[in-house]
Amino acid sequence: MIIQLENTIQNADILHIEQRVNSLGYQLNKVKTQFGQYLVAVGSAEFDIRKIGQLKGIRDIHRVSDAYKLVSKKWRVQDTEIDLGDGVKIGRNNLSIMAGPCAIENEAQITSTISHLNTNKIRIMRGGVFKPRTSPYAFRGAGIEGLKIFSAHCKANGIKVITEVMQADQIEEMMDYVDIFQVGTRNAQNFNLLDALGEVDKVVMLKRGFSGSIDELLQAAEYVYSNGNEKIILCERGIRTFEKAYRNTLDLNAVPILKEKSHLPVVVDPSHGVGLRNYIEPMALAAVMAGADGVIVEVHQCPEKAASDGQQTLDYKEAEQLYDRLRQTYSLKKSFNGF
Ligand code: PEP
Numbered sequence: 001m002i003i004q005l006e007n008t009i010q011n012a013d014i015l016h017i018e019q020r021v022n023s024l025g026y027q028l029n030k031v032k033t034q035f036g037q038y039l040v041a042v043g044s045a046e047f048d049i050r051k052i053g054q055l056k057g058i059r060d061i062h063r064v065s066d067a068y069k070l071v072s073k074k075w076r077v078q079d080t081e082i083d084l085g086d087g088v089k090i091g092r093n094n095l096s097i098m099a100g101p102c103a104i105e106n107e108a109q110i111t112s113t114i115s116h117l118n119t120n121k122i123r124i125m126r127g128g129v130f131k132p133r134t135s136p137y138a139f140r141g142a143g144i145e146g147l148k149i150f151s152a153h154c155k156a157n158g159i160k161v162i163t164e165v166m167q168a169d170q171i172e173e174m175m176d177y178v179d180i181f182q183v184g185t186r187n188a189q190n191f192n193l194l195d196a197l198g199e200v201d202k203v204v205m206l207k208r209g210f211s212g213s214i215d216e217l218l219q220a221a222e223y224v225y226s227n228g229n230e231k232i233i234l235c236e237r238g239i240r241t242f243e244k245a246y247r248n249t250l251d252l253n254a255v256p257i258l259k260e261k262s263h264l265p266v267v268v269d270p271s272h273g274v275g276l277r278n279y280i281e282p283m284a285l286a287a288v289m290a291g292a293d294g295v296i297v298e299v300h301q302c303p304e305k306a307a308s309d310g311q312q313t314l315d316y317k318e319a320e321q322l323y324d325r326l327r328q329t330y331s332l333k334k335s336f337n338g339f
């Protein structure tokens with residue numbers, strides 16, 4: 001059960017509601033976010049919710065039986081739209097394309113990518129500076145100094161930055177240089193990191209764990225939301241299966257299911273989801289047809305020379321064709337939905 005409180009509610013009224021709900025055998029959690037105040041009640045007793053709903057200071061009350069509550073669509077029917085400023089919005093009626101290299105390598109690569117993005121009206125650049133690598137000997141990223149240069153060029157060009165944060169103690173130093181914190185697949189259930197990202201007023205994109213269920217992704221999002229941050233994007237990036245013909249199995253089933261279960265925007269990462277350049281475009285277009293609000297793709301001036309993930313990275317020409325076709329596909333999908 002979710003109890004939405006009036007923003008002006010008095011403490012005494014909160015206490016009164018808490019006592020009433022506790023007396024029904026429900027356990028209560030107080031949540032205060034950028035946008036509202038909620039009491040999330042967990043319990044199973046049947047009762048007439050109108051009796052609670054009429055108490056002073058309550059804006060609305062909703063029964064949500066899922067394990068995740070605040071990220072559920074059962075109480076917020078309208079999809080979430082995230083506003084990054086400067087006209088960049090994610091979710092609801094927007095197609096978001098995020099593009100850039102797997103890893104930030106040097107300044108020339110940053111400026112080259114930005115001019116490619118500008119030409120193609122792409123407003124969000126990806127690029128890791130802290131890279132989780134399977135081998136400790138692989139390139140592990142340009143670090144905070146690389147991020148500062150990445151951010152300065154993006155700010156000067158009205159482009160938003162998405163980059164991975166690997167641990168909670170990096171959040172503060174990264175804060176001023178990031179528009180979207182990406183949580184990588186390997187950190188999908190790092191609950192300390194999720195708690196910490198709930199405490200900042202910054203957009204968070206949660207990648208699905210490579211062995212994580214849809215429900216676990218939603219519960220990870222619930223960690224962030226219930227700690228105070230409503231600005232969350234869900235990302236399907238492929239899961240590990242027995243199939244060896246490609247890097248991961250991009251689970252596009254998850255897209256319409258996530259869209260039905262949650263009000264949060266859903267972005268698909270076909271680059272890691274397939275892991276092979278030739279299949280990125282068809283899977284990206286399929287993601288849009290499945291209902292994704294956006295796509296995040298790896299793009300590099302010269303993929304053969306990329307410091308990481310070159311085999312799944314598009315060159316500029318391939319990327320341009322993809323952006324075009326993504327936009328066409330999105331229009332087609334919208335026409336099916338009749339809006
Ligand atoms: C990435 O986006 O570069 C990345 C490492 O993603 P994932 O966590 O999905 O592997």
Ligand code: MN
Binds near residue numbers: 102103308309
């Ligand atoms: Mn990568």
